[in-house]
Amino acid sequence: MEFDLENPFTSFEEHQSDTLLDLFAIEYDHMPSHNFMQYLKITDFYVSLRQEAVSLVLQIQFSCNFEPFISYLAVTYLDRFISRQEIPQRKPWVPRLLAVSCISRTAKMKNTHFPISKFQGDQELIFDAQTIHQMELLILDALNWRMRSITPFSFLYLSRKILH
Numbered sequence: 001m002e003f004d005l006e007n008p009f010t011s012f013e014e015h016q017s018d019t020l021l022d023l024f025a026i027e028y029d030h031m032p033s034h035n036f037m038q039y040l041k042i043t044d045f046y047v048s049l050r051q052e053a054v055s056l057v058l059q060i061q062f063s064c065n066f067e068p069f070i071s072y073l074a075v076t077y078l079d080r081f082i083s084r085q086e087i088p089q090r091k092p093w094v095p096r097l098l099a100v101s102c103i104s105r106t107a108k109m110k111n112t113h114f115p116i117s118k119f120q121g122d123q124e125l126i127f128d129a130q131t132i133h134q135m136e137l138l139i140l141d142a143l144n145w146r147m148r149s150i151t152p153f154s155f156l157y158l159s160r161k162i163l164h
Contacts, residue, residue, distance in 0.1 A: 045089050046082060049098075053078055056099035066103075069153050070110060074102040076149050077139060085142045097127055101135035109147055 061071040107114035
């Protein structure tokens, strides 16, 4: 069976009785750190960084005509990364590099072509492929290489299986 990022189980029949409980248990491992939301509330820098990065992720989604799952997963990676990694505050290019790198990593997970040059276009600061790749490696390292996140899309797949 082909790897399906949205469906974490390879065989529904094998896991039918415990699937929902397993999804909830696994989902917990792929969430931002416990104090992330409280940290966002008290730190204006992280709030604005996240807002800018999420806005860029959505711009990329619409300009590249990606399915919603890609932007959702990219934001999940972004949240998990900034909840575990200290971000330099005096570097205004960080949100853009994070957004591009999270989308790039997600596109690779979904075997979807991501035309980085198309998105960067006439921007003042253009990241080369090596810089994006290095940022992807930082993201992978911060997330302990656990990229097969449980998302609401996993539950949708499960509900479709149950209904049919």
